[in-house]
Amino acid sequence: MHNYKYPFYPLFLSLWLCLIIGPGLPVASFAQADSLPVKKFTGIVRSGKDGAPVAGASVKVKGSARFTITDEKGSFFVLARPGDTLEITSVGFASITCPCSSVDRNTLLRLTLPEDYQRQNEAIVIGYGNERKRNITGAISSISAEEIGSSSAISFDNAIMGKAAGVQILPSSGVPGSATGITIRGLSTLNADGSQPLIVIDGLPIYGSGQNLNTSTFNNSTSPLIGFGGTNVSDNLTPAQKFENDPLSSINPADIESIEILKDAYATAIYGSRGSAGVILITTKKGSKGKAQFNARYSAGALQPIGKYSLLNGPQYNAIYTEYYKELGENAVFNSTANTDWIKAVTHTAFTQQADASLAAGGDKTQYFISSSYTDQPSYVIRNGYKRYTGRMNISLQPSTYLSAGAGMSLSYTDNTALNAPAIYRTAILKAPNLPITNPDGTFAYGKGANPHGATDVNPVADATLNTNSLRTTEQTGNAFVQYKPVTWIALRTELGVELNTGEAYTRRVKRPSGFGDDAVQTSTQNRKIVINNTLSFLHTLNGGHYINAVIGQSFERSSETINSIGGYTFFSDQIRSIDAARNKYIIDALTQKWAMVSYFGRLNYEYRGRYLAGITQRVDGSSKFGANRRYVSFPSFSIGWRISREKFLADYKWIDDIKLRASLGFTGNNNSTSYYGSQGQYLLNSNNLSYAGIPILQIQQPDNPNLKWERTRSIDAGLDISLWNGRFSATVDYYRRRVNNMVLSSAVPLYQGWSRQPQNIGDMVNEGLELLVRAQVIRKKYFSWSVNFNAATNHNKILRLTANTAEVGLASDAFKYLKVGGPVGQFFLYDWKGVDPMTGNPLWGDGKGGTSIIPPASRYLEVPDVNVFRQPYGTSLPHLYGGMGHTVSYKGWQLDAFFSFSLGGKMINGSRAALLTYATENANNLDTRILNYWLVPGHETDIPRLANRSITIPNGSTTTSIYDYTTSRTNSRFLENASYLRMRTLTLSYSLPAVLLQKTTHGVIRSLQTFVRGTNLLTVTGYSGLDPEVNAFGSSAIQSGYDELTMPQNKLYQFGFNIGL
Amino acid sequence: MKKLMYISALAAWWFTSSCNHQLELAPENTLVDREVFNTQGGAEQALAEGYYDLLRAVMDNDAYIYGDVTTPELLHTVYYDTYDLGQASPTDPSVVGIWTNYFQAVNTVNNVISKIPLYAKFPAATRDQFIAEAKFIRAYAYLDLLKFYGDGALSGKTDGLGLPLQLTPFAGYHTGQIIPRSTNGEVYAQIIKDLTEALPSLPDRQTGGDLSTRSRATKGSANALLARAYLYMRRYENAAAAAKLVIDKTDIYSPTTDLYQLFPPDPGGTAQTLTPEYVFALPVSQMVSSSTSISYGPGYGYYLKNNYWINPAFANSFETGDKRVSQLMYKGDTIYNYQPAYLTTFKFNNPNGRDNISLIRLAEVMLTRAEALARTEGVNDASIALLNTVKNRSVTSATPYVSGDFSDANTLVATILRQRDFELAFESHHRYDLIRTDRPLHTPDLPADRKVLPIPQSEIDISAGVIKQNTGY
Incomplete structure (x- = not known):
């Protein structure tokens, strides 16, 4: 498919074009005529990619000053002698030459420009400026609009999954609009949110991913919708009722012209204190000179969950639970006769459609781009939808040679009514299958029916049907710039950007027969940001081959984040939605937090004789988040490069386009690891409004922490860029080592100091890895081509220093992770499950000394001071090797795109399997059919223990309370699985009508027309026994990843659509 | 040239268009040190946290x-x-x-002690009083800590290991920045120092009224605490002198006749006043919050009798007719009565543990002085x-003791101790x-060496052994 083809504008090239082209349509300009007679040659220039006419291509008669420019139909005429050679060049295409001798003057020349695979002169965006690709000495991954367009993901972060080496994208679940974790070159800090990169759209740093700003909690007051009430299951993860939104999903991927991912310190140090986790620069599409181009796209499709659990049916459920309670000695007979497939009842094949349209046009002084889109991609859970509407307008102005200006505005409105989908999905899986959906009278059946044990207040179908929930977000961004160029090589630029995000989350549960429910929570958030950038840039080539591209600048940024959250319960009618009408009301949150940043930065890129490159950047950030004594922090970086291909000894190797060696060293920071307002002591009135002898009690909320230093990342990178055979083969190899010093984590302090924990600089870690990117045109024939791109990255993470007491480092409390010097960050730290003893049917556990025991180690807390001695580290959830691979095969108008991503070595706790093997609770939830293989008789070899076993501890006489089921604890190695996978993300077959045909039949009205069918997530190869190895119960946090807790799997999506260009 | 001037002017404007004060942001939902200790009200509220921390x-x-x-007074599960x-x-x-x-609590009052001089903008007398109160709280906390953890602190082992003397507020922890345990003698000396320094600035009566x-x-309370500390240190002369300063304040402190x-009795958990016998008490019954209750104190356990109750032998050792x-002593509530036959104390009679908690009563001060005098002066009338x-x-029916009842100082001391029990x-x-x-x-x-609690293991681990465990453990 070809959407908009906006060539990257190299600064010098565009200048060059402006100077020569001048205004106007077909213009033939003549220098003085030669003495020999010239003839008139006419021709048409077409694109080698899709056959569309190429307007504005330069046709030059070699050896003379004669040239012309093609018109909008691609046609030209030029005067030349028969022996002359024509040279045709156009931005974005490789130039061709064509001898005139072979053609008769009356013949129409049909010239086809091949696509330019050697884009060494293209400029790419590098943060506060552009640089020629050949001069880049940092590690930057570029992703083009086409690559983004080949995915149907509603959010660009999901669209670029597997497309950039060293960039790991981790979707959290199949809920539409749910968060995605982006990790560039491994973890950047120990903070849950701190590994998210900075995201900059057209120069405006936006509010990015992260749990802090994007989570809507709807903890209702009366009872949890889901949970493990009644009896205890040790160390369960009960997913909180919250929804983490993906803020990046408010951007329409079709508006994106290119994405640059800055990975090493030379690239990111210009973003200083926010550069440590990488930077993603997004450039939106702009208008262009020439004929107005209208593009529209529509697709429709259907989606389903990627897989389905194999659960017990009614009779099987009855049998298992009756047997279990019989073994316990309790006469509890399960004999309800209904047989409900709850999953089927709450899921469906959802219909999805996407439509977008854009118009790009412009004259010499004004260009514009406008677009809008509509996306409807509901969840596969019934009555849980997702709709998005976006609009964007970009205008560029060049009123004079000295002055240029531009403005961009975007508006996006998202209506996500799928917040409850995860809870409904989970409840449906766990609901007893021997119970009906409705009572005979037609009302919803909630209770446990005739079952002696069971959840008393659950009906997922009723929840989906009766309860309401929504998250409505609007995102508005606007930016404008003015640029003044007093001389051609100096540009002064002022940029102003504004971002306004609002979110409105609302949940309402109707009253259940038990009296639970009947409540509502409403949360509104407002994030406002202003950014001002002032830069002074120089671009100059001096005599003697010195090229200088430099910028100095200053930036100011201010953000204000407000949250207001209220709740209410006891409504006089289920129809009432306003919390104002609730009998009981309470305020959950009402807070505004602010931060501001003042920065100064500079960069100098230098090239000598097109061969030797060097660069230096420096940024000084002053942040309100830093304490007054540590307010300004400086982040320098340095780089060097050597274009070996330009050396004489390689000059004879014509098949070498470009070989470049580069290396960089630099420092960046991470300001996600700290709170607002620095580390000053803060006081708050006692939360219970207590007073002592009439004096209100003012409590220390957070003590002064002046010693806290800022995390600092020192990165080195060495890379090699190769381009061969006129762009048919290109490769990039990078080695990197990122050392993060003084990582901040809340960690223990001596208790006699009056506090138990405090954010401290507790350690250092290193990420080390290799990245490889290869692009090859394996076959490049006139009608047939096959191209492959492949990328892979390794990352090895290691903790170098740790001053905290490892056993009690904070991570254990939320994701049971573990830190130890010499090991990677965030290891699983688990009890050693040794399987089931075939003779007794009891689980066996490693006792930490090489032997086995039938006593669950976690239960031995009375015997040993610390039961953690029985636990071991088991590796991390982050993969050792990951990447992607794409194939594009085209034959005439047909094109087949297949894109795969893979991940090797990551581990995952299959909490879904644990939940579906948990029967020792009062809830008596439904189980996986694997339970049917439970141990029966001595000698029975199975991995499912006998139902009543030694690791389910039951106090005397009680079958319902204080039961501890150690067999299904997430802290044992039983549920740790390898989550490696290879997934076919997209498979697209498209057909484009020949441009010539369109030209003829529609008289030029339709420029291009393409239809396509696409499948998303059609195939996954994995050893993981859950539904989807790519989920994260903890949302976007990479450090907490590796938990599947009946998390909604991703979609399988089938689509049909067309693109049309006018 | 003109162009260059324009450029410079423009550049200069651009680069100065922001300034540092934009970075001075303060939180809107909390207060910072300066704002708290600026005002008398803020400082007093911060001091209130010191009392509340002590209460907790x-x-x-x-x-x-x-x-x-752990004494023969009680039996327990x-x-x-x-x-x-x-x-x-x-x-x-x-x-x-x-x-x-x-x-x-020590850290909270350390904060008050060090921040008031830095930021306070209210009268010096009030400043000094708040600092003095903070020092009293610190002394009280350290004396209690010595009772729990000081190795031999109550047995006259002044060179036994006491506690780390943390006298400055928390200001971030650097690994390895550990204060080792001072000796019991040093901790006692600090307690005496704090109280002695506090005394001149403390009022006889607080302006907030009797409560x-x-x-x-x-x-009064500082002298009473001083008397207790001296008694523990076996410096009986000092103990007697300090106690006298309290007892002599008869206009403020007097025994309450009616027990x-x-x-x-406070079944409803309403606010109860403190009679003139109380020198220092925790007004728990006064601390009813609209939203929630404070945690159940010791009174809850006494009320329920499910974990501990009065040893009958102890009850029987009282003289007949002792009120x-x-x-x-009573058999407790009939509704929640887990052990209907056992006795509990009426000192804690609220079902929700909302009784005021006595920390220093005049009776204690009197018995301290009596004991100290007996130990220094032998049998004497004042004691x-x-x-x-x-x-x-x-x-009430008992014949008052006279000096002839006691053969020597030891009998008198033993009798005083018996009454103290x-x-x-x-x-x-x-x-x-x-x-x-x-x-x-x-x-x-x-x-x-087992009559003290062990030092928490985490302190020994985090200090890599600089903080030493008690000898018995």
Whole structure:
């Protein structure tokens, strides 16, 4: 498919074009005529990619000053002698030459420009400026609009999954609009949110991913919708009722012209204190000179969950639970006769459609781009939808040679009514299958029916049907710039950007027969940001081959984040939605937090004789988040490069386009690891409004922490860029080592100091890895081509220093992770499950000394001071090797795109399997059919223990309370699985009508027309026994990843659509 | 040239268009140090947290109960065996919790002591008073900590290991920046120093009225605490002198005749006043919050009798007609009565543990002076008079003692101690009185080095052994 083809504008090239082209349509300009007679040659220039006419291509008669420019139909005429050679060049295409001798003057020349695979002169965006690709000495991954367009993901972060080496994208679940974790070159800090990169759209740093700003909690007051009430299951993860939104999903991927991912310190140090986790620069599409181009796209499709659990049916459920309670000695007979497939009842094949349209046009002084889109991609859970509407307008102005200006505005409105989908999905899986959906009278059946044990207040179908929930977000961004160029090589630029995000989350549960429910929570958030950038840039080539591209600048940024959250319960009618009408009301949150940043930065890129490159950047950030004594922090970086291909000894190797060696060293920071307002002591009135002898009690909320230093990342990178055979083969190899010093984590302090924990600089870690990117045109024939791109990255993470007491480092409390010097960050730290003893049917556990025991180690807390001695580290959830691979095969108008991503070595706790093997609770939830293989008789070899076993501890006489089921604890190695996978993300077959045909039949009205069918997530190869190895119960946090807790799997999506260009 | 000037002018404007003050942002939902300690109100509220932290330290983690449940006064379930048998582990939640809570109070008042001089903009006299109150709280916390953790602190072992003397507020922790344990003698010296420094700036009466006078530091409570510290240090002359300063303030402190006024029945949990007998008490009954209750204190356990109750032998050892038995010991509530046959104390009679908690009563000060005088001057009338005051309030029929009743100082001391046991029973004194007078605890043959709690293991781990464990552990 070809959407908009906006060539990257190299600064010098565009200048060059402006100077020569001048205004106007077909213009033939003549220098003085030669003495020999010239003839008139006419021709048409077409694109080698899709056959569309190429307007504005330069046709030059070699050896003379004669040239012309093609018109909008691609046609030209030029005067030349028969022996002359024509040279045709156009931005974005490789130039061709064509001898005139072979053609008769009356013949129409049909010239086809091949696509330019050697884009060494293209400029790419590098943060506060552009640089020629050949001069880049940092590690930057570029992703083009086409690559983004080949995915149907509603959010660009999901669209670029597997497309950039060293960039790991981790979707959290199949809920539409749910968060995605982006990790560039491994973890950047120990903070849950701190590994998210900075995201900059057209120069405006936006509010990015992260749990802090994007989570809507709807903890209702009366009872949890889901949970493990009644009896205890040790160390369960009960997913909180919250929804983490993906803020990046408010951007329409079709508006994106290119994405640059800055990975090493030379690239990111210009973003200083926010550069440590990488930077993603997004450039939106702009208008262009020439004929107005209208593009529209529509697709429709259907989606389903990627897989389905194999659960017990009614009779099987009855049998298992009756047997279990019989073994316990309790006469509890399960004999309800209904047989409900709850999953089927709450899921469906959802219909999805996407439509977008854009118009790009412009004259010499004004260009514009406008677009809008509509996306409807509901969840596969019934009555849980997702709709998005976006609009964007970009205008560029060049009123004079000295002055240029531009403005961009975007508006996006998202209506996500799928917040409850995860809870409904989970409840449906766990609901007893021997119970009906409705009572005979037609009302919803909630209770446990005739079952002696069971959840008393659950009906997922009723929840989906009766309860309401929504998250409505609007995102508005606007930016404008003015640029003044007093001389051609100096540009002064002022940029102003504004971002306004609002979110409105609302949940309402109707009253259940038990009296639970009947409540509502409403949360509104407002994030406002202003950014001002002032830069002074120089671009100059001096005599003697010195090229200088430099910028100095200053930036100011201010953000204000407000949250207001209220709740209410006891409504006089289920129809009432306003919390104002609730009998009981309470305020959950009402807070505004602010931060501001003042920065100064500079960069100098230098090239000598097109061969030797060097660069230096420096940024000084002053942040309100830093304490007054540590307010300004400086982040320098340095780089060097050597274009070996330009050396004489390689000059004879014509098949070498470009070989470049580069290396960089630099420092960046991470300001996600700290709170607002620095580390000053803060006081708050006692939360219970207590007073002592009439004096209100003012409590220390957070003590002064002046010693806290800022995390600092020192990165080195060495890379090699190769381009061969006129762009048919290109490769990039990078080695990197990122050392993060003084990582901040809340960690223990001596208790006699009056506090138990405090954010401290507790350690250092290193990420080390290799990245490889290869692009090859394996076959490049006139009608047939096959191209492959492949990328892979390794990352090895290691903790170098740790001053905290490892056993009690904070991570254990939320994701049971573990830190130890010499090991990677965030290891699983688990009890050693040794399987089931075939003779007794009891689980066996490693006792930490090489032997086995039938006593669950976690239960031995009375015997040993610390039961953690029985636990071991088991590796991390982050993969050792990951990447992607794409194939594009085209034959005439047909094109087949297949894109795969893979991940090797990551581990995952299959909490879904644990939940579906948990029967020792009062809830008596439904189980996986694997339970049917439970141990029966001595000698029975199975991995499912006998139902009543030694690791389910039951106090005397009680079958319902204080039961501890150690067999299904997430802290044992039983549920740790390898989550490696290879997934076919997209498979697209498209057909484009020949441009010539369109030209003829529609008289030029339709420029291009393409239809396509696409499948998303059609195939996954994995050893993981859950539904989807790519989920994260903890949302976007990479450090907490590796938990599947009946998390909604991703979609399988089938689509049909067309693109049309006018 | 002109162009260059324009450029420079433009550049200059651009680069100065922002300034540093934009970065001075303050949180809107919390206050910072400067704002708190600027004003008298803010500083007083910060000081209130010191009292509240002390209250939490005393009430939580069985800290208060520990002084009685390990003595012959009470019987208990197996739950308290580890404490009774001196077998509490260094990771025991109460061992860690008591240490943590008391040091939290110390840190809070350290903050008051150091921040008021930095920021305060209110009258110097008030400033000094708040600092003095903070020092009183610090002294109280350290004396309690010595009772729990000081190795031999109550047995006159001044060179035994006491506590880390943390006298500055928390300002971030650097690995390895550890204060080792000072000796008991050094900790006592710090307590004396704090109280002595506090005394001149403390008022006789707090301006907030009687409740404030009896629940915040005053000259009286500081002297009373000083008397207790000297008594523990066996500096009896000083103890007697300090106690006298309290007893002489008869316009402020006087014995309450009616025991039911001293320990008022409070089934509804309403605010109860503190009678003039209280020198320093925690006004728990006054601290009812609209949204929630404060945690259940020791009174809850006494009320329920599900974990500890009065040892019948102890009850029987009182003289007949002693009101401290007839009025203050009862069989408890009929609704939640787990052990209907057993006795509990009326000193804690609210079902939700909302009784005020006595920390220093005039009776204690009197008995301290009586004992100290007896130990220094032998049999003397002043001691006997004080002893009679305390005893005859409850045993109204008893013949007052006269000097002829006592053959020597030891008999007098023994009698005073006996009355002290009766009078201050269940008020977290008995264990420490037994240890300092070398009498057996509930577990009679407990080795001396097990009569203290172990230091929390995490302190030893995090300090890499710089903070040493008690010798018995």
